[in-house]
Structures are given as C-alpha cells and as structure tokens.
Amino acid sequence: MKYVEEYRDADLTGKLLSDLRRAVSRPWTLMEVCGGQTHSIIKSGLDEMLPHEITLIHGPGCPVCVTPLELVDKAIALAMRPEVIFTSYGDMLRVPGSERDLFAVRAAGGDVRIVYSPLDALKIAKDNPNKTVVFFAIGFETTAPANAMAVVQAKAQKIQNFAVLVSHVTVPAAIRALMESPDVRVDGFLAAGHVCTVMGYWEYEPLAIQYRIPIVVTGFEPVDLLHGILMCVQELEAGRQEVRNAYARSVTRDGNKPAQSVIQRVFEICDRAWRGIGIIPQSGYRLRPEFAFYDAEQRFPEVRSIETKESPLCISGLVLQGIKKPVECTAFGKECTPERPLGATMVSSEGACAAYYRYGRLAAKGKS
Amino acid sequence: MSSQKLNLLGWTCPVPLQNYPTIVMGHGAGGKMMADLIQHLFAAAFDNDLLAQMGDATALDLPPGQAAFTTDSFVVSPLFFPGGDIGELAVNGTVNDLAMRAARPLVLSAGFILEEGLPMETLGRIAASMAAACKKVGVKIATGDTKVVQKGHGDGVYINTSGIGVIPKGVSVTPDRGRPGDALLVSGSIGDHGIAIMSVREGLTFQTEIQSDTAPLNGLVDAMLDVTKDIHCLRDATRGGLAAVLNELALASKVGIEFDEKKVPIRAEVNAACEMLGLDPFYVANEGKLVAIVPPEHAEAILAAMRAHPQGRDAALIGELVAEHPGLVTSRTSIGGKRVVDLPAGELLPRIC
Numbered sequence: 001m002k003y004v005e006e007y008r009d010a011d012l013t014g015k016l017l018s019d020l021r022r023a024v025s026r027p028w029t030l031m032e033v034c035g036g037q038t039h040s041i042i043k044s045g046l047d048e049m050l051p052h053e054i055t056l057i058h059g060p061g062c063p064v065c066v067t068p069l070e071l072v073d074k075a076i077a078l079a080m081r082p083e084v085i086f087t088s089y090g091d092m093l094r095v096p097g098s099e100r101d102l103f104a105v106r107a108a109g110g111d112v113r114i115v116y117s118p119l120d121a122l123k124i125a126k127d128n129p130n131k132t133v134v135f136f137a138i139g140f141e142t143t144a145p146a147n148a149m150a151v152v153q154a155k156a157q158k159i160q161n162f163a164v165l166v167s168h169v170t171v172p173a174a175i176r177a178l179m180e181s182p183d184v185r186v187d188g189f190l191a192a193g194h195v196c197t198v199m200g201y202w203e204y205e206p207l208a209i210q211y212r213i214p215i216v217v218t219g220f221e222p223v224d225l226l227h228g229i230l231m232c233v234q235e236l237e238a239g240r241q242e243v244r245n246a247y248a249r250s251v252t253r254d255g256n257k258p259a260q261s262v263i264q265r266v267f268e269i270c271d272r273a274w275r276g277i278g279i280i281p282q283s284g285y286r287l288r289p290e291f292a293f294y295d296a297e298q299r300f301p302e303v304r305s306i307e308t309k310e311s312p313l314c315i316s317g318l319v320l321q322g323i324k325k326p327v328e329c330t331a332f333g334k335e336c337t338p339e340r341p342l343g344a345t346m347v348s349s350e351g352a353c354a355a356y357y358r359y360g361r362l363a364a365k366g367k368s
Numbered sequence: 369m370s371s372q373k374l375n376l377l378g379w380t381c382p383v384p385l386q387n388y389p390t391i392v393m394g395h396g397a398g399g400k401m402m403a404d405l406i407q408h409l410f411a412a413a414f415d416n417d418l419l420a421q422m423g424d425a426t427a428l429d430l431p432p433g434q435a436a437f438t439t440d441s442f443v444v445s446p447l448f449f450p451g452g453d454i455g456e457l458a459v460n461g462t463v464n465d466l467a468m469r470a471a472r473p474l475v476l477s478a479g480f481i482l483e484e485g486l487p488m489e490t491l492g493r494i495a496a497s498m499a500a501a502c503k504k505v506g507v508k509i510a511t512g513d514t515k516v517v518q519k520g521h522g523d524g525v526y527i528n529t530s531g532i533g534v535i536p537k538g539v540s541v542t543p544d545r546g547r548p549g550d551a552l553l554v555s556g557s558i559g560d561h562g563i564a565i566m567s568v569r570e571g572l573t574f575q576t577e578i579q580s581d582t583a584p585l586n587g588l589v590d591a592m593l594d595v596t597k598d599i600h601c602l603r604d605a606t607r608g609g610l611a612a613v614l615n616e617l618a619l620a621s622k623v624g625i626e627f628d629e630k631k632v633p634i635r636a637e638v639n640a641a642c643e644m645l646g647l648d649p650f651y652v653a654n655e656g657k658l659v660a661i662v663p664p665e666h667a668e669a670i671l672a673a674m675r676a677h678p679q680g681r682d683a684a685l686i687g688e689l690v691a692e693h694p695g696l697v698t699s700r701t702s703i704g705g706k707r708v709v710d711l712p713a714g715e716l717l718p719r720i721c
Binding site for chain 1: 636639640643646648700701702703704705706707708710715717
C-alpha cells in the first residue's frame with residue numbers, strides 16, 4: 001500500500017536503529033503520548049528492537065482508556081433509555097462501566113450503534129425523528145473538529161433530536177500534569193502526530209521551555225516512530241530541549257486553522273477527570289453555553305447526578321506516569337484483568353497493564 | 369364466460385404458492401401452505417433421491433469408514449453480499465467443517481428459520497444458490513426443516529446445516545496433532561470475506577472490489593491428501609480469522625506457533641480497508657481458506673499440490689511450530705520485530721485512535 005508500506009520497511013528500520021544505537025550514550029526514558037503510537041509500537045514489535053538504553057513509557061493518550069468511569073456510566077444510562085439511539089466510535093463499546101458495558105446494553109434491548117463519524121450520527125437523527133440520537137463525543141483534539149462540526153450542522157439544519165455526551169481531553173494539559181508530578185521519570189516526549197495535524201505544535205513550545213524537556217512531533221508507522229525517537233535522543237544527548245517535527249509530511253507549526261476555529265466556536269476549556277488519574281485542571285473541552293441545547297447531560301438532567309468513584313485499588317495513574325510498573329500493582333492479574341479491567345491501562349489492548357499481562361505470558365514461557 | 373371444456377385433471381389450487389409474494393406465518397404452520405413451500409420451493413431446488421423419501425427421517429447408506437458429523441448455523445447480514453450469499457455460505461461452511469477432518473462430505477441437512485415478510489423471491493434465490501453449491505461439491509441435502517417467526521424476530525432468514533462425511537482409512541487429522549518443527553501453511557489470501565461483508569453493512573458502506581472468498585475446500589483437501597495421508601491439522605479460518613485459528617491449534621497441540629507476517633498473502637484492497645477501518649487483517653473472517661499443519665518433509669510437495677488447485681493458487685508457507693511458549697502464537701513483523709498474536713477479545717471493533 002503506497003504511503004504506508006514505505007514506512008514499515010525493514011531496511012529503513014534497520015538503518016534508523018543503527019543510527020539510534022550510535023546516537024545513544026546513556027539511559028533515556030521517553031513517553032509516546034498517543035494510544036495510536038503505542039498500538040503501532042506493540043503491533044510492529046518495535047519496543048523489543050530498541051537499544052536497551054531507551055525505555056518507552058506508554059502515555060495517557062488513548063481516548064478510550066482515559067474516559068472516566070463516570071462518563072461511561074452516564075453513557076450506559078442514556079443508552080438504556082427507550083427513546084434514545086446511542087451512537088459511538090466502535091472501541092468505546094467494550095469499555096466497562098461500573099456494572100456493564102455498552103454491548104450489554106445492546107443485548108438488553110438498547111439501541112446502540114457504531115458510527116465512523118459524528119456526521120453519520122446526525123444522519124441517523126434525521127432518519128429517526130421520533131428518537132433522540134446521542135453521540136458519545138470522546139477523544140483528543142483529533143476528533144474534536146468533527147464532533148464540533150456535527151453540533152454546528154445540527155444547529156444549522158435545526159435538527160433538535162440530536163445531542164452529544166462530551167468527554168474531550170487535550171494533550172498539552174496532560175503533558176503539563178505529568179511534568180508537575182514530583183515523581184515523573186520522563187526525559188522526552190513524542191507528541192501525537194494526529195493531534196498536531198489539527199492543532200500544530202506551537203502550543204508545545206512554552207512547555208518545552210518551562211519544563212526543559214524536548215518534545216518531538218511523531219507519526220505512527222514504525223519508521224515515523226523511530227525517526228521521532230532518534231530526533232528526541234539527539235536532542236537529549238546534545239542537551240537541547242526544543243520542539244521538533246519528525247512528522248512534517250502531515251504537521252505544520254500552525255496546524256489546521258479551520259479545524260481549530262470550529263473547535264473554538266463550539267467548545268470551551270474545562271477541568272476534566274481522566275480515568276485512573278483524576279481531575280486534571282483545564283484539560284478538557286465542554287460545549288459552550290450557546291450550544292447547551294445539544295448537551296446530552298442538559299437534555300437528560302437525570303444522568304447529571306450519576307457519580308462514580310474509580311477503584312481504590314487501581315494505580316493506573318502512577319503507571320501512566322512511569323512511576324510504577326503494572327506488576328507492582330496488588331490488583332494486577334487478580335481483581336484486574338483485560339476481561340474485567342479496573343483502570344485505563346488495562347482497558348485497551350495496548351494499555352501498559354494489558355500489554356504486560358499478555359507479554360508476561362510470553363516471558364514466563366521462556367522466550368522473548 | 370369461457371366456453372372451453374373443463375379440465376379437472378389439470379386443475380390446481382386457485383391460490384398457488386406464487387400468489388404469496390412474502391413468507392407469512394402460515395408457511396410454518398404445518399399445513400398445506402407449508403407443504404406447498406416445501407414442495408414447490410425447497411424440494412424443487414434440492415431435488416434428489418434422498419430428499420424424495422419425504423419421511424420424518426432419511427435413511428442413508430454410508431460407505432465404509434469412520435463417519436464425521438458436524439453442524440453450523442448461518443446468520444449473516446446482509447443476506448446477499450459481494451461474492452456470495454447466505455445459501456452458498458451455509459453449504460460451504462458445513463462442507464468445510466467436514467473437510468477439516470479430511471472427511472468426504474456426503475449429505476447435509478438444512479433447517480430454515482424464516483422471518484415473516486421475507487420475499488418469496490429472495491428465499492427462492494437462496495435455495496437455488498444452495499442447490500448450486502451442493503452440486504459443485506457433490507453433496508445432497510437429505511433432510512430439512514422450516515419454521516417461521518414473527519416479523520422483527522429474525523433477520524430475514526437463518527439457516528442451520530448439519531453434515532455427514534466419511535473419513536478415508538488411514539487418515540487422522542485432528543487439532544492436537546501439531547508437533548514442534550511442523551510447517552504452517554495457509555491456502556490463500558486472508559480477510560476477503562470479512563471485508564466484503566463490512567463493505568456493504570449499514571453505516572460502514574465503502575466502495576471496494578473485494579469479494580467474499582466463500583468456497584468449498586473438500587477438493588483442495590483431497591489434493592493435499594493425495595501427496596500424503598500424514599497431514600497433522602487442518603482448520604478453516606472463519607470467525608476470528610487466522611489469529612483465532614492459530615491460537616486454537618497452539619492450545620490444542622500444546623505447541624508454540626511462529627509465523628512471518630510478510631509471508632501471509634493479503635490482498636492490497638483488504639490491507640487498505642483494514643488500515644482505514646482500524647482493523648488487523650489477521651483477525652478478519654474467511655469462508656474459503658484453510659490453515660494446515662504438516663510434517664516439514666512433506667511441506668513443499670503439499671504446497672505445490674495446493675497451488676495446483678483452484679482453491680489454493682495463492683497458498684503459502686507462513687511459519688512453523690516450536691517447542692517454546694506452548695499455547696502462544698507469535699509473529700515476525702514487517703520491520704523484523706516480534707509480537708504476540710493473541711485471541712481476539714470479542715467483536716471486531718474499529719479503533720478511534
């Protein structure tokens with residue numbers, strides 16, 4: 001496949017790995033922020049091929065994993081209402097709430113549908129005027145423009161039976177929270193290429209200066225990831241703390257201005273809880289008051305009172321910050337498994353705990 | 369008034385089957401309507417001496433040897449998809465389950481659960497498609513059943529088929545016979561069926577030339593057995609795709625399995641669709657592809673025989689069985705890394721990120 005295969009090339013990977021081996025002189029801990037990057041690292045086996053000096057920490061950038069339990073419970077409560085058609089990106093259906101997941105709601109008769117785009121959810125609303133269509137608007141800055149556009153279109157087309165349950169989060173706020181944590185062990189960040197395609201990377205420049213840490217905008221294919229890791233190590237070895245762009249075929253400093261403007265038109269910054277981490281100030285988007293009509297929590301006020309506590313056993317916040325290893329958790333493999341996850345890092349297959357759970361089996365059987 | 373002479377011998381019911389354009393509850397009520405449906409639609413399509421017995425059960429004369437018996441239910445939506453339909457799938461699926469024990473398929477049963485309102489023309493097309501698939505394989509539908517459920521209680525039509533075949537003497541193909549050192553073969557490109565279905569599902573429509581690979585595999589298995597009777601394991605890689613089948617074989621045989629991702633045949637269109645949808649082709653369903661575990665000394669000859677058969681033209685040697693990590697499947701990735709290829713968790717879900 002053109003424009004993909006080239007970035008999964010074994011020869012190019014080998015060359016970048018030998019460049020990396022030459023560039024690295026001492027241990028460095030890097031965090032890839034985005035869940036898509038983690039997925040690609042695990043899927044390609046790249047983590048096993050890196051020089052031993054380099055440790056990758058899988059960051060809190062999987063929107064599915066970090067969506068707080070309370071929001072999942074609210075989604076489930078909405079989806080169970082007979083007058084609601086609940087629409088969501090596919091992998092959100094598997095995320096367990098306190099008692100069940102959205103699959104279980106569907107099995108119990110709830111109308112839960114997978115969509116690829118919030119605009120598809122809007123079309124379902126048009127086709128079903130007697131139902132209220134709720135879209136689960138989750139994700140980082142990458143999905144925010146499309147989610148915002150659905151609300152703008154609903155208003156423009158006077159589609160009243162449409163609402164969104166918003167749980168948007170932003171990357172720079174997460175990086176700030178990590179750097180403010182006293183125990184954090186991250187030397188450099190690989191910033192998320194898709195998020196930066198929308199937002200640009202100017203937002204990261206003050207962070208790099210304030211926390212004296214290099215941030216390299218990085219893509220998702222193995223060659224892209226290695227390119228980003230190499231650039232980050234070069235920064236660290238040279239004692240520099242700049243923002244650099246290793247994903248220039250997609251990302252510019254300013255990003256996608258029309259996409260940013262639709263985000264700003266519809267959303268405002270708010271504090272947001274992250275599953276397993278807690279509330280990070282100024283880390284999310286919510287609907288602006290002028291779009292409150294489309295807020296599912298306003299439309300169905302009874303879900304607003306739903307309050308859910310995260311499991312006290314779960315240490316996924318510490319795992320996400322690289323402070324603890326999954327196996328250091330008392331619940332690991334006992335109360336918490338991929339089938340019954342307690343926290344973010346066990347929810348997704350590429351979450352650090354889920355990955356340990358699976359790879360632990362391989363290591364335990366004597367071959368890596 | 370016509371002045372034609374009355375012909376009472378040629379008289380038929382004034383409300384013939386054709387006058388009901390759709391299935392109604394009466395077609396499952398055990399009376400004349402059901403008898404008409406069976407006679408005019410099913411028996412007409414499946415026409416054979418066994419079905420003609422029309423008893424509560426069909427008497428069979430089986431050739432000597434160990435019999436194999438299997439059952440499968442088919443609930444695919446939509447009923448017609450690029451490259452096939454539920455009828456063809458219902459025949460090939462059960463034929464393939466028999467073939468994976470190296471059994472020569474002989475007879476099938478066909479049970480239909482019809483939803484009220486199903487167009488008769490649709491059911492006719494499905495029956496015709498099943499008849500054509502049976503003819504291709506050389507099996508007979510020897511017995512059948514029809515039930516009708518109320519509108520909204522089914523998805524048009526569900527079909528269950530069971531099958532009986534006979535295993536040739538001296539052949540023992542079971543999932544637990546894999547040994548370290550055995551070669552791992554796949555009969556052709558993977559993921560075609562799952563992507564063809566997804567391309568026409570409501571809400572996910574995208575344009576593609578990909579066709580379902582639904583096909584009977586008994587002929588291919590015969591060609592492989594002509595090389596040697598000592599084939600260890602066969603599985604058709606249906607739900608859960610290649611990954612699920614390899615995990616099942618690794619667990620049953622208590623061996624590790626290692627394969628090379630680059631050696632697995634995958635069509636460029638399937639790869640592109642998987643990239644777009646956020647899916648892994650190793651987990652996507654097939655309906656006409658098998659995985660074979662064979663002794664290494666016969667691998668090349670079996671591969672050559674597969675490639676000479678229409679259902680195995682793109683067959684490939686993709687890996688081997690190892691003594692390490694029993695029960696676990698690993699792959700060599702395109703960049704030379706290594707990963708665990710685990711059992712799929714549940715339904716295949718498009719990824720957001």
